[in-house]
Amino acid sequence: MKEVSNKPRFDRSIVEGPLRPAVWKIAWPTMLTNVIGGLQGMVDHALVGNLVGYKANAAIGVSWQIFIVVIVFISSLFTGMSVLVARFAGAGDEEKVNRTVYQAFLTAIFLALGVLAPIGYFVSPSLLNFVHAAPDVRAEALPFLRIMFVFSLGMMIFFMLSGALRSAGDARTPMILGITMTVLNLILNVLLIRGLGPVPAFGTMGAAMGTCIASGAVALYALVKLWSGAWVVSIPRGEPGQSFGQRFGPDWTIIKAIFRFGLPTGIQGIAMNIGGVFMLSFIGSLAQSAAAQAAFAVSYTELFSLVTWTSVGLMGAAAAVAGQNLGAGNPDRADAAVHVAARFGFAGAMFFGLLFLFFPRQLLAIFGMHEPAVVEIGVQLLRVLSLSGLFIAVALTYTGGLQGTGDTRSPLYISIISQIVVPLGTCFVIQQTSTLDPIDIWIAILAGHATRCLLSVVRFKQGRWRMIAVNIDSK
Numbered sequence: 001m002k003e004v005s006n007k008p009r010f011d012r013s014i015v016e017g018p019l020r021p022a023v024w025k026i027a028w029p030t031m032l033t034n035v036i037g038g039l040q041g042m043v044d045h046a047l048v049g050n051l052v053g054y055k056a057n058a059a060i061g062v063s064w065q066i067f068i069v070v071i072v073f074i075s076s077l078f079t080g081m082s083v084l085v086a087r088f089a090g091a092g093d094e095e096k097v098n099r100t101v102y103q104a105f106l107t108a109i110f111l112a113l114g115v116l117a118p119i120g121y122f123v124s125p126s127l128l129n130f131v132h133a134a135p136d137v138r139a140e141a142l143p144f145l146r147i148m149f150v151f152s153l154g155m156m157i158f159f160m161l162s163g164a165l166r167s168a169g170d171a172r173t174p175m176i177l178g179i180t181m182t183v184l185n186l187i188l189n190v191l192l193i194r195g196l197g198p199v200p201a202f203g204t205m206g207a208a209m210g211t212c213i214a215s216g217a218v219a220l221y222a223l224v225k226l227w228s229g230a231w232v233v234s235i236p237r238g239e240p241g242q243s244f245g246q247r248f249g250p251d252w253t254i255i256k257a258i259f260r261f262g263l264p265t266g267i268q269g270i271a272m273n274i275g276g277v278f279m280l281s282f283i284g285s286l287a288q289s290a291a292a293q294a295a296f297a298v299s300y301t302e303l304f305s306l307v308t309w310t311s312v313g314l315m316g317a318a319a320a321v322a323g324q325n326l327g328a329g330n331p332d333r334a335d336a337a338v339h340v341a342a343r344f345g346f347a348g349a350m351f352f353g354l355l356f357l358f359f360p361r362q363l364l365a366i367f368g369m370h371e372p373a374v375v376e377i378g379v380q381l382l383r384v385l386s387l388s389g390l391f392i393a394v395a396l397t398y399t400g401g402l403q404g405t406g407d408t409r410s411p412l413y414i415s416i417i418s419q420i421v422v423p424l425g426t427c428f429v430i431q432q433t434s435t436l437d438p439i440d441i442w443i444a445i446l447a448g449h450a451t452r453c454l455l456s457v458v459r460f461k462q463g464r465w466r467m468i469a470v471n472i473d474s475k
Contacts, residue, residue, distance in 0.1 A: 029175035034309030059140035061297020072269030080262025090327025120149025132284030154216030319404025338401030349393035406468035418452035
């Protein structure tokens with residue numbers, strides 16, 4: 001006879017006991033995973049910058065900015081899954097957690113293969129033209145971007161499962177998967193970018209190939225573990241007597257709930273990153289467009305990711321802990337958890353900001369940035385970002401608190417104001433009334449981050465998230 005364990009399926013320390021360790025337990029693995037992932041992107045830039053040239057840096061930077069707009073929209077839909085999983089895990093409802101995760105998995109497959117791959121392949125040239133990528137930059141960027149779009153399934157599954165595990169209270173497993181993917185990606189990129197033995201040098205395209213192969217391999221392994229039931233979340237097997245379709249087909253009630261909470265976050269992701277694409281358009285209009293795009297790619301897309309990816313980790317921790325505690329009927333503890341996460345984020349942003357402020361040239365040199373024009377613009381941007389990081393770190397943790405408790409609409413409106421209206425409006429006015437210089441664009445980015453911080457804190461403190469109900473109907 002099979003022995004039944006009385007041990008709770010979910011980690012109850014998140015909703016009981018000391019709060020600071022509970023937040024840190026979710027935060028540090030996620031932060032470490034994101035930082036290591038960011039370092040992998042830096043290695044890509046360092047490799048192509050030294051082996052191919054700074055135009056390859058610009059190509060990867062432009063491509064990622066475009067790709068992120070689309071991937072963030074689709075992956076942000078899984079915020080709806082995370083809201084449901086956190087609430088149900090906080091309430092100790094294992095059956096609803098697993099049903100939600102499986103329906104999110106089906107959604108990921110459809111979106112990656114049925115939407116992202118075909119549309120992304122054909123619209124890539126138009127997207128590169130839209131951001132005014134220089135012809136030599138566009139030649140490097142097009143194959144990179146198409147590969148990322150067509151073979152995005154592994155990345156989508158990784159994002160989905162990482163969010164599910166984290167929301168259920170297990171942040172270490174996504175960390176192990178993320179580190180494994182990064183190491184594998186690094187090995188493949190060294191091999192494919194520069195070539196070795198019978199393997200030809202693919203250059204910029206090799207960076208995309210390595211990313212897709214690594215994420216696909218890790219996603220396949222994760223699915224095996226998910227099916228085995230070895231993790232805190234698993235694929236439900238259904239009940240005896242049910243047909244295959246009843247066991248493994250789509251549950252439209254859950255999918256609708258995922259989209260209900262996730263769609264505003266997906267649109268928010270577009271609002272945040274569409275601002276970046278338009279910003280690239282402004283950068284492309286500068287007199288030294290290629291140099292400015294290369295500086296932006298390294299300083300903002302890569303180095304600033306040390307701040308943003310760390311803060312995104314804290315955003316995920318704030319969302320998971322706040323959501324679980326709200327599900328467990330502890331709204332005051334959910335409130336306090338977000339404040340704790342914000343303090344962690346501010347301290348981390350201050351550390352990286354000091355590096356940006358005092359060692360900008362040394363940081364740029366790591367990526368083969370030696371052209372005087374590129375270095376001058378990059379140093380200028382990093383010094384602005386040293387202050388901007390403080391605002392975005394705090395803003396992201398409060399965004400996580402809002403999203404994790406089910407208020408996914410407020411961050412959408414805040415992002416439209418702070419990521420589109422403020423920075424792009426500033427650049428447009430300056431461009432129409434005088435000469436737009438790089439420093440004008442950097443200050444506009446700073447103003448947007450400060451606005452987002454202020455609005456996010458104010459909205460969270462209003463406390464309307466306490467009244468949001470989350471549930472799904474049983475089959």
